[in-house]
Amino acid sequence: MSDLTGSSRLVPACEFEDxxxxxxxYVVERAGLHHLNRSAAxxxxxxxxxxxxxxxxxxLADRTGVAVENLAADVExxxxxxxESGIVVDSP
Amino acid sequence: MxxxxxxxxxxxVSLVGRDDAVADSSAMHRFGPFLAGETPFTVGVAxxxxxxxxxxxxxxxxxxxxxxxxxxxxxxxxxxxxxxPERPWSIRRDGQVQETVVDWYVLPYLIWExxxxxxxxxxxxxxxxHAGVVERDGLGVLFVGATHSGKSxxxxxxxxxxxxxxxDELGLVDPxxxxxxxxxxxxxxxxxxxxxxxxxxxxxPDVPEVLCSAxxxxxxxxxxxxxxxxxxxxxxxGPTVPRRLSPAAGMFRxxxxxxxxxxxxxxxxxxxxxxxxxxxxxxxxxxxxxxAEGVVAGLLEGV
Numbered sequence: 555m556s557d558l559t560g561s562s563r564l565v566p567a568c569e570f571e572d573x574x575x576x577x578x579x580y581v582v583e584r585a586g587l588h589h590l591n592r593s594a595a596x597x598x599x600x601x602x603x604x605x606x607x608x609x610x611x612x613x614l615a616d617r618t619g620v621a622v623e624n625l626a627a628d629v630e631x632x633x634x635x636x637x638e639s640g641i642v643v644d645s646p
Numbered sequence: 647m648x649x650x651x652x653x654x655x656x657x658x659v660s661l662v663g664r665d666d667a668v669a670d671s672s673a674m675h676r677f678g679p680f681l682a683g684e685t686p687f688t689v690g691v692a693x694x695x696x697x698x699x700x701x702x703x704x705x706x707x708x709x710x711x712x713x714x715x716x717x718x719x720x721x722x723x724x725x726x727x728x729x730x731p732e733r734p735w736s737i738r739r740d741g742q743v744q745e746t747v748v749d750w751y752v753l754p755y756l757i758w759e760x761x762x763x764x765x766x767x768x769x770x771x772x773x774x775x776h777a778g779v780v781e782r783d784g785l786g787v788l789f790v791g792a793t794h795s796g797k798s799x800x801x802x803x804x805x806x807x808x809x810x811x812x813x814d815e816l817g818l819v820d821p822x823x824x825x826x827x828x829x830x831x832x833x834x835x836x837x838x839x840x841x842x843x844x845x846x847x848x849x850x851p852d853v854p855e856v857l858c859s860a861x862x863x864x865x866x867x868x869x870x871x872x873x874x875x876x877x878x879x880x881x882x883x884g885p886t887v888p889r890r891l892s893p894a895a896g897m898f899r900x901x902x903x904x905x906x907x908x909x910x911x912x913x914x915x916x917x918x919x920x921x922x923x924x925x926x927x928x929x930x931x932x933x934x935x936x937x938a939e940g941v942v943a944g945l946l947e948g949v
Contacts, residue, residue, distance in 0.1 A: 569912055571919035576894035578919065580901070582911040589898040 558607065558633055563645040565603035572599075581640040588639060597632045603645035607633065677701055679710035679718040682760045683774070683818050683829055685767030686710035686718035689756065696723060696735075696752060703753055706811075706830040706859050706866045719763060723752055753857060757831055764816055764829055765905050772818045772827060773917045776903040779812035779826060779870070780804045785946055786826040786870030788817045790903050791878035796932065799839050800878065802863055803935040804942070810867035811860035817872070821917040824872040824924065832857035840935060872921070873949050875900065876942060877929040886938045888928040888945060896927030 570579040577595040579588045590598055600610050611629060615622045636642040675697040678688035689704065691697045700723075710718065719740060726736040726746045733746040737755055747755050765774045778789040778797035787809075789797050798814040805811045813829040820827075835841045837854045844863075849856045860866050877891070877899050891899065901907060901918045926949055932938045 569915045571894070571897060571916065571922075573892065573894040573897075573919075573923075576892060578894050578897045578901070580907070580911060580915045585908050585911075587898060587901050589894060 558630060558637065560608040561606045562633075563603050563606050564601045564633065564636070564642040565645045566598070566601055566641065567643045568641050570598075579641050584640050586639055586641075588641060593628075594632050594635075597629055598636070598641070601636075601642055674722075675701075677704060679715045680704055680707040681710045682707075682719075683764030683767060683816070683827055684769050684772070685763050686714045687721060687760060687763060688715075688718050689721045689723070691723040692725065693723070699753055700756070702859060703757065703832045703857055706832070706861050708828055708830070708868070721756060721759065723756070754834075757857065761815055761829075761831065764818065768818060768906065770913075771822075772820050773904060773914050773921070774906055775817040775819060775900065776815070776905060777817040777875075778814045779817045779829075780809040781812050781826070781867040781870035782809050782943070782946065784870055785873035785949075786812060786817075786867075787874045787876060787942060787946065788819075788826075788872065789876050789878055790817075790900060792903070795878045797878065798834050799836075799841070800932065800935065800938070802833050802835060802841060802858070802860075804939055805833075805860055805864035807939050808864065809939075810865045810870075811863075812867045812870055814860075819872055819921060821920045824921075826870045826872050828867055828869055830860055830866045832859050833863070834858075872925055874942070874946055875921075875925055875927040876945075877927065879929050879931045886930050886932055886934065886941045888930045888941055891927045891929055893922045893927070897922035899929070900927065 676690040778801035818827040
């Protein structure tokens, strides 16, 4: 698993179905199914390989009105979960 | 077929299949071609007693068109050439030995092979779902659950209550038309449930399980349109209070019961998503099958 830093840029490495509030993903190599709730789905949609983690936090702070320092731990936890599950990988 | 743990005697043992038996040798009876989902197959057996059981077990299966008979998978049940009195039967598929088995396991093993055939041979059009399936007025209900989740018992109950039987094991769903192909293999019934009277009647008091042709319980369907999915929740059995799942939660649960997902992930994953968007998915525990039957009927009227 790659080390997650503020400059990490992640991209999906899975098949996914977006239902609006929630997303279902399938990591083919691991035969892993995951059901993302609204918060996790919101983070997942931002993973386009363009934004760094720091940039994503700023974006989410602007959107939600929650300070970056209050978002950071939760978002990092979600991203680590994505990395551990193989849902995302570092952008090449 | 006595003394084992599984009996096929629930099937009304008859010579139904012998009309079209083809003599491969002086003692070989061949049945079919039938359809395992979309794959034609035949079964040949060189034993009169087993031939009766096999004819009964497969009597509800759809027949394949003669035009596809030439590509039918050929199962043969013959005396094993190995010196093992405990496992006297050799089951071959297209000439290749698959397994050698004891008397009582011939039929369950054949049905397992045929079920596998239905999954592996499913066309590009359909998605196989591990589910029991019943139909009423052309509308199909999938009872989705893992092994021992109660699919067969639930399906058998509904069939005895007047619903038509599609399958106790496999829903073969076209995600575009929502058409459900029949896979009416015999229903496995275990003692200790609501069908002990059936087991007593057809197999005797000492038999713990039977394979029962659905046509012994009710009517066999020739196809349906998928209208409702019910996830059987055996972890929390209790009053049948249906809980409708979000399409995403339903897809997540449904996809866990799609055996082709590991082989055709990119294709079947999105097809399951299509199904979950179009078909309502409910979850509930069942502690009273009569109540459950009424609940499902009500849900079907609402879709």
